Amino acid sequence: MSTTLDTAPIPSFEDEDSGPRKIAIICSKGSLDMAYPGLVLANAALGEGIETHMFFTFWGFDIINKKTLDHLQFSPVGNPATHMPTALMGLPGMQAFATHMMKKQIEGLDVPAVPEFLDLITDAGGHLWACRMSADMMHLDEDDLHDEVEGIISASDFMELSKGAQLLFI
């Protein structure tokens, strides 16, 4: 069914109904399978013109720690996503194998590895923040973290900067 319009519609690329959107994503886990949801959603939000902040806390620190960010692991132990008996998942070599498989699948989808993903997010204008208490616990400072991390901030600093933002805890 074809209709003829007087004027072609023009897509709205602004959020004039609700004002500019803002999102803050709290990344609290550092396993490979828990790192990706935050990275994918942050990147998608940026592509939609949404101001995006990522706050890395506790085990989520592994995602921005230079020593670990390229070596995140997929832990199959007690992970129902494997659909395999837990007793088998604890066998030697199983975690390395599962991690290898997941990395291969991610690469197959042309989705970037963690270091490149962080660069992509900051190139797109995303903001990365590290949690003060986690840094103190792990004896890390800004030199230990991905270069684009803007600062190590307290929980109350995070509350201030996430004012008016939609929140996501992962």
Added chain:
Amino acid sequence: MSTATLAGRDVHVDAEGFLTEYDEWDDDLAKVLAANIGVDLTDEHWAAIRFLREDFVAEGETPTLRRVTNVGGIATKDLFRLFPGKPAKKMAYIAGLPKPVGCV
């Protein structure tokens, strides 16, 4: 699907205004589409739009931002500068292609 008059001719568009027929697009139409959303086309814009058009033919779908960077060789930062706010969708609109469907 609807037809509407753009740049002095009838073209097919979807409900949002994205062109639905690859072959109905040309440079003159791109200029009108760009002006509709407030984009002033420079050589840098054209390079991105030409890549989108070529890649669509090769792959059968509109490239994602990451693909425009990795395969098309245009830095992510530049894409956000050239097509502020929602670069992937703005580029697709001007290039007369559907919105990209990929997640990354």
